[in-house]
Amino acid sequence: MREFSKIPIIFVSAADMDPNAIRAISIGADDYLTKPFSIAVFISKIQAILRRTNQNEYLTEALNFQSFSLNIITNILKSQNKSIKLTATESTILKLLFLNPGQIISKRKIIQAIWQNGDFTDENILNVNMSRLRDKLSQIGLEPV
Known part of the structure; x- marks a missing residue:
């Protein structure tokens, strides 16, 4: 090559x-x-x-959705006047959602994006991460439609 x-x-x-x-x-x-x-x-x-x-x-460090910007390196989600630090797992979930606006993302696809090496142990772990992400998103004003 x-x-x-x-x-x-x-x-x-x-x-x-x-x-x-x-x-x-x-x-x-x-x-x-x-x-x-x-x-x-x-x-x-x-x-x-x-x-x-x-x-x-x-090069791209940020993904944008509406007035929100997710820095995929630092895992910081910003709105016009607020910002919040996400965990790597939360950031991966949100990145998947930002890249697929208006689409339904299956649990299987989310699990594959997060646990690529197959070390996924329990679906409850995903549920906990989703719940924490929802809480953080509501704090910054990004509510489900």
């Missing part, structure tokens, strides 16, 4: 870091990440590579 393109490349693997990372980077990768990993770290690595390669038009 490096013979014909300068596109940024990040290897993502479940394999041990050292020998695989060394090989990946020696053949042209910009970075190497082992699973499981934090989505926030992954996004930060992508943004850093895009900054270094002057591809800033792809």
Whole structure:
């Protein structure tokens, strides 16, 4: 790929870091990440590579819905005059909702977005996170329609 393109490349693997990372980077990768990993770290690595390669038009730190803005790096939700800190799980749920306005998102899809590595233990955990997110959203004025 490096013979014909300068596109940024990040290897993502479940394999041990050292020998695989060394090989990946020696053949042209910009970075190497082992699973499981934090989505926030992954996004930060992508943004850093895009900054270094002057591809800033792809950078986005915020998702917007109506007058609300969710910073996907800091997990801070802002309205015109209020802001609130969300947990990573709450932010992932809200990000999914912001990216799919007006659509019904199934519990299965939310679970897959949050627990990508399969460490999901109980549907009640999702219910608790949804309840906490609803409480925080009402504090900032984002009510269900």
